[in-house]
Amino acid sequence: MAIQAYVNFNGNCREAVEFYAEVFRTDKPKIMLYGDMPQREGFKLDDKTKSLILNAELEVKGSKIMFSDITQGMELVVGNNITLVVTINNIDETKSIFNKLKEEGTVVMELQETFWSKSYGYVIDKFGIGWQISYEDK
Secondary structure: OOOEEEEEEEEOOOHHHHHHHHOOOOOOOEEEEHOOOOOOEOOOOHHHHHOOOOEEEEEEEEEEEEEEEOOOOOOOOOOOOOOEEEEEOOOOHHHHHHHHOOOOOOEEEEEEEOOOOOOEEEOOOOOOEEEEEEEEOO
């Protein structure tokens, strides 16, 4: 059984998922909109909500990460309660991914050698998501 991360956004999920697909060079993301759901009587979606992402997923380094926009009536609280850890066995790819994630983001710890990794860094990207990027030699 696998544990998957599920990350919520406040209307900008498509932008985030497409950004991550580019950063990690994944296949095109699988995206389902709220408007794709069967409509139920008494539960009408407005046009804005119909265009939001109900569920999207990416395969990143062998792990599935799932994404969604929140809907009206829900509150998004971005915090430090979750970070995504990506372990990479190619030093150049480690640097490339970290550098793309830090564009318009905040570097918490620049890529550097630590006692557990030859290259580790922690960045909060432009969407407020924390990423720990770590090089691991095979």
